[in-house]
């Protein structure tokens with residue numbers, strides 16, 4: 421990984437170019453309902469975005485709950501994008517930040533540079549963004565970093581995010597404003613939702629910092645609580661889903677606007693076996709081993725089952741919005 425700064429800018433060093441990441445499995449193009457293109461991963465057997473819209477999801481689940489209006493114009497906002505993928509979350513955040521006169525200091529964690537390359541070659545994707553945004557994404561893809569006097573600067577940390585965390589901690593520990601956690605779902609990618617990994621992310625946050633994720637799974641929420649963070653839920657204005665995702669912070673979150681308190685039903689979910697965390701003490705376990713260890717822990721747990729919880733709250737046959 422290229423060196424990361426601990427001060428005013430991102431330090432000089434060899435760029436983590438696109439060739440640094442492993443590439444596994446087929447990536448298939450998918451069009452989402454708002455017209456924005458996305459991908460499906462053979463390796464994870466999962467879509468990169470919800471069917472309603474890749475761009476809509478970036479705006480609703482990452483930009484809106486970031487509440488950039490909290491930052492005064494001219495502020496440099498420190499951001500970690502976990503699972504850069506096609507770059508939707510960062511591109512949408514960059515444009516929203518520029519509109520507010522904010523600069524980003526950005527770290528992107530990603531193990532596969534192909535999704536961004538495919539996105540940048542797609543005219544439907546390119547049509548979504550301003551020329552400056554595309555230039556920065558192109559710089560990132562070809563050179564491993566981007567910089568612009570008005571927009572800020574960024575560096576791509578290619579490889580398994582679990583291995584990047586110690587160096588990120590040295591560069592950014594306790595100073596990060598936003599973590600956009602957009603890994604594949606815990607069922608497909610438990611490596612990036614383990615108690616240990618979430619605790620590592622929590623340690624990056626400054627006291628008012630926020631981790632934002634589309635994920636509302638009980639195991640993830642419990643892991644964030646165990647890491648010492650406070651939680652809020654993303655309100656769904658349409659009322660179709662019981663939660664659109666989770667915000668977590670070392671400090672209490674404002675429970676208005678895009679965020680709301682967890683409902684009694686959501687809190688009750690945290691007392692079920694579904695809240696049994698994913699464990700990965702060495703930060704190197706494969707998904708199957710993490711799932712097997714969790715299944716053993718659930719089998720020995722005295723907590724009630726999530727099907728009992730679903731019955732209690734009239735959620736049969738199953739809750740929505742646990743994944744994307």
Ligand SMILES: C[S@@+](CC[C@H](N)C(=O)[O-])C[C@H]1O[C@@H](n2cnc3c(N)ncnc32)[C@H](O)[C@@H]1O
Pocket residue numbers: 467468469478502503504505506507508509510529530531532535579580581582602603604609611612
């Ligand atoms: C749901 S997609 C992210 C979508 C993305 N945020 C976007 O806006 O297009 C999850 C991403 O996590 C990456 N990923 C999966 N496992 C990883 C790991 N262990 N370390 C780093 N990145 C990983 C995948 O390559 C994929 O790009």
